[in-house]
Amino acid sequence: MDAELFATLAFSTLRAGIPLLYCALGVLLAERSGMLNLGQEGMMLMGAVVGFIAASESQSPALGVLAAAGTGLACGALFALLTLLLQTNQVATGLAMTIFGTGLSAFLGEDYVGSSIDGIAPLAVPLLADIPLFGQALFAQDWLLYLAWLLALASYWLLHRSRAGLIITAVGEDPAVAHRLGLPVRRVRALMACAGGLMAGLGGAYLSLAYTPLWTEGMTTGRGWIALALVVLAGWRTGLVLVAAHVFGMAGILNLLLQGTGIGLPGQMLAMAPYLLCIAALVLLSRQRDFGRYQSPPGLGQNFSPED
Amino acid sequence: MTPPVRLELVGIGKRFGAVVANDSIDLRLRPGEIHAVLGENGAGKSTLMLLLYGVLQPDSGSIVWEGREVSVSDPGTARRLGIGMVFQHFSLLRTLSVRQNLQLAYPDLDEQRLAQVLGDFDLRIELDVRVGLLSPGEMQRVEILRCLLQDMKLLILDEPTSVLTPAEVEQLVAILRKLAQRGCSVLFITHKLDEARALCREATVLRGGRVAGRLELAGSSDADITRLMLGGEPPPAQLARAAAPPGATALQLRGICAQLPGQRRGRLENIDLSLASGEILGIAGVSGSGQEALAAVVAGEIRPSAGSLWLDGEDLGRSGVRQRRRRGIRVLPVDRLHHAAAAGLTLDENYLLSHYDDAACHSGPWLHWGRVAALATQLIQDAAVRAPSAAAQARQLSGGNLQKFLVGRELAGAPRVLVCYNPTWGVDPGAQANIHAALAAARNAGMAILLLSEDTEELYRLCDRLGALCDGRLSPQLPTAEVDRDLLGQWMTGAGGSSPQRSGACA
Numbered sequence: 001m002d003a004e005l006f007a008t009l010a011f012s013t014l015r016a017g018i019p020l021l022y023c024a025l026g027v028l029l030a031e032r033s034g035m036l037n038l039g040q041e042g043m044m045l046m047g048a049v050v051g052f053i054a055a056s057e058s059q060s061p062a063l064g065v066l067a068a069a070g071t072g073l074a075c076g077a078l079f080a081l082l083t084l085l086l087q088t089n090q091v092a093t094g095l096a097m098t099i100f101g102t103g104l105s106a107f108l109g110e111d112y113v114g115s116s117i118d119g120i121a122p123l124a125v126p127l128l129a130d131i132p133l134f135g136q137a138l139f140a141q142d143w144l145l146y147l148a149w150l151l152a153l154a155s156y157w158l159l160h161r162s163r164a165g166l167i168i169t170a171v172g173e174d175p176a177v178a179h180r181l182g183l184p185v186r187r188v189r190a191l192m193a194c195a196g197g198l199m200a201g202l203g204g205a206y207l208s209l210a211y212t213p214l215w216t217e218g219m220t221t222g223r224g225w226i227a228l229a230l231v232v233l234a235g236w237r238t239g240l241v242l243v244a245a246h247v248f249g250m251a252g253i254l255n256l257l258l259q260g261t262g263i264g265l266p267g268q269m270l271a272m273a274p275y276l277l278c279i280a281a282l283v284l285l286s287r288q289r290d291f292g293r294y295q296s297p298p299g300l301g302q303n304f305s306p307e308d
Numbered sequence: 309m310t311p312p313v314r315l316e317l318v319g320i321g322k323r324f325g326a327v328v329a330n331d332s333i334d335l336r337l338r339p340g341e342i343h344a345v346l347g348e349n350g351a352g353k354s355t356l357m358l359l360l361y362g363v364l365q366p367d368s369g370s371i372v373w374e375g376r377e378v379s380v381s382d383p384g385t386a387r388r389l390g391i392g393m394v395f396q397h398f399s400l401l402r403t404l405s406v407r408q409n410l411q412l413a414y415p416d417l418d419e420q421r422l423a424q425v426l427g428d429f430d431l432r433i434e435l436d437v438r439v440g441l442l443s444p445g446e447m448q449r450v451e452i453l454r455c456l457l458q459d460m461k462l463l464i465l466d467e468p469t470s471v472l473t474p475a476e477v478e479q480l481v482a483i484l485r486k487l488a489q490r491g492c493s494v495l496f497i498t499h500k501l502d503e504a505r506a507l508c509r510e511a512t513v514l515r516g517g518r519v520a521g522r523l524e525l526a527g528s529s530d531a532d533i534t535r536l537m538l539g540g541e542p543p544p545a546q547l548a549r550a551a552a553p554p555g556a557t558a559l560q561l562r563g564i565c566a567q568l569p570g571q572r573r574g575r576l577e578n579i580d581l582s583l584a585s586g587e588i589l590g591i592a593g594v595s596g597s598g599q600e601a602l603a604a605v606v607a608g609e610i611r612p613s614a615g616s617l618w619l620d621g622e623d624l625g626r627s628g629v630r631q632r633r634r635r636g637i638r639v640l641p642v643d644r645l646h647h648a649a650a651a652g653l654t655l656d657e658n659y660l661l662s663h664y665d666d667a668a669c670h671s672g673p674w675l676h677w678g679r680v681a682a683l684a685t686q687l688i689q690d691a692a693v694r695a696p697s698a699a700a701q702a703r704q705l706s707g708g709n710l711q712k713f714l715v716g717r718e719l720a721g722a723p724r725v726l727v728c729y730n731p732t733w734g735v736d737p738g739a740q741a742n743i744h745a746a747l748a749a750a751r752n753a754g755m756a757i758l759l760l761s762e763d764t765e766e767l768y769r770l771c772d773r774l775g776a777l778c779d780g781r782l783s784p785q786l787p788t789a790e791v792d793r794d795l796l797g798q799w800m801t802g803a804g805g806s807s808p809q810r811s812g813a814c815a
Contacts, residue, residue, distance in 0.1 A: 166412055180361075
């Protein structure tokens with residue numbers, strides 16, 4: 001493989017993982033507090049379409065990102081309202097949000113299919129970007145990509161290093177006990193659901209504003225679902241979420257690359273590879289003796305009301 | 309001068325749907341007073357304490373705290389007022405360490421203060437162990453420690469001694485006395501009279517959600533108090549021992565070594581025991597001595613790393629839980645709400661969980677719900693379970709009533725062998741008498757019963773032979789008459805020299 005191809009590959013691999021990373025971080029934040037939101041796909045699509053419309057009307061990608069984040073946040077808040085205040089079932093509510101988001105985004109974006117915008121421009125760091133092989137991949141990306149890595153770092157600190165993270169974990173493990181300890185269970189869960197929505201919106205924005213700056217119906221192609229699976233695969237640990245998102249991004253790119261080289265396998269078989277890899281990894285991980293410590297938050301998906 | 313009143317409850321009422329849990333309850337408490345709240349399970353003690361601690365809100369009445377009427381809207385408010393509570397069902401997060409559990413309650417946990425409290429009250433607690441790995445007794449010490457770290461004016465303890473060994477009870481009594489001397493009031497919920505007498509001068513007795521009386525413990529006889537608690541019914545009589553001598557050997561364990569997965573404790577080393585039909589063999593031991601592992605080995609839930617298990621002379625070592633149940637081995641686990649029963653299922657469904665294989669309950673793949681419900685209803689009547697119907701959820705029953713149902717469920721169909729661990733843990737005296745009578749009757753009918761218990765009174769009352777587990781090792785098992793309390797105590801603590809089984813160690 002020549003150096004130029006490698007550099008391009010590294011560059012696009014990192015980009016391909018970013019929508020997954022945003023969304024998976026959001027899933028992680030919400031799930032650590034016990035909120036299981038299966039509406040990721042819908043929230044991503046809503047973020048993608050609203051972000052694209054805003055960027056296209058205002059000619060400002062930054063405004064688009066803001067609008068996408070706000071849309072995601074609103075979706076997360078709606079989920080919190082339904083499950084925390086009205087006590088609806090989390091699984092059903094999440095599925096409804098995916099269906100709702102898919103439909104509404106297609107409706108809103110109808111007039112924008114095929115129109116193009118200037119995506120978020122890459123920021124090349126002088127000198128560093130000229131390093132062979134990795135320079136372009138690490139130092140000539142757009143700011144929305146760097147923001148994802150920053151947010152991963154922030155999530156790590158929040159969940160694993162801060163007192164707030166301890167509270168989130170407590171709420172996610174046993175909301176009734178957390179309530180008896182005087183922790184604001186519903187407020188924590190509402191906040192985390194909103195944070196999760198915001199991240200899904202950003203993931204959508206990355207797709208429609210940076211990765212492929214255009215809008216097509218259903219352009220997330222299942223990334224919301226993959227993000228949900230990634231978090232399970234990573235055992236609800238931030239560091240592994242970061243790695244897994246990029247591994248899956250790479251798998252998508254390799255698939256395209258291998259099809260281009262004309263290997264004798266049908267494309268569908270190649271497209272399956274990452275998922276088989278995922279299952280194999282899960283099996284291997286769960287054989288590990290210590291893995292039990294990293295299983296799902298025990299209170300995941302369980303509704304809670306103070307008078308129970 | 310009479311000390312001022314710290315807490316006064318006036319006409320507190322709380323109902324859940326049609327059930328009145330508390331009905332105009334009055335209670336008064338002075339600073340530094342240790343006050344007992346006595347009553348059967350289901351008398352409304354726990355509900356009252358949850359109202360006081362802000363977990364539940366009262367429907368009527370008022371709470372007056374240091375002369376000021378307050379509304380305790382949530383536990384955080386209660387803690388700010390200086391009210392701490394040790395729950396019967398622990399409020400600990402099991403995947404977090406002890407230290408993290410403390411940090412949740414105290415944002416700026418002061419290491420110095422922590423060390424001081426640990427030393428002051430002589431609490432032996434490892435701080436960096438995950439709570440899920442601790443024994444019930446240790447978990448309770450963590451709960452108490454969590455309360456002690458704040459400047460408390462009132463400590464509520466809900467059935468605190470039910471998981472403790474006698475030595476641990478003494479330690480608890482010392483802690484509470486020390487607290488009271490420092491001016492902290494204590495509400496001590498119990499149904500054990502001797503403990504109430506040892507600690508408290510006065511008691512409030514609840515029955516059926518109402519105050520049945522407030523009395524000076526020193527001036528009241530046991531009979532008076534029991535009458536208030538039970539409402540005039542006489543206390544249960546002592547049990548008759550088996551008339552016939554024990555029969556042939558039913559269950560035999562030879563050289564069993566095992567380890568509960570994922571637990572620091574719960575090891576078994578080279579266990580030999582044999583259990584005859586028509587006898588109750590009692591195994592004493594403080595919590596975490598290997599009782600859970602022993603029950604799990606007999607049930608077939610875990611496979612021993614060495615040794616064999618025989619039923620009626622047949623090696624069952626390789627058979628699973630279901631095959632063993634078919635052969636007549638039943639095990640009643642210690643945790644009734646999470647292990648023995650499915651909390652969210654109804655009683656007839658819970659009945660089916662243990663009897664899904666019975667011919668009466670199914671024909672091929674078809675379940676006979678009508679017959680299951682009839683059987684469960686019959687059991688509810690026979691075992692005097694206080695439940696609205698077989699369609700009630702397991703979690704709606706009080707501990708004693710659920711346990712009566714579960715013991716009856718396992719006894720139904722007359723199995724060969726029954727293993728139970730702490731069958732009357734946290735259960736009121738009435739239910740305890742019922743369960744004891746049921747076990748004795750089953751024994752007299754020829755069943756082989758292995759009774760693992762931390763309650764030595766219970767063991768002496770029921771068992772034909774006694775032994776003890778200590779740190780995974782089993783003492784000799786002798787006829788109950790030959791085992792005095794000193795000897796049993798030595799076995800339980802591992803003191804007093806080596807038993808024959810000490811020598812063998814597991815690979």
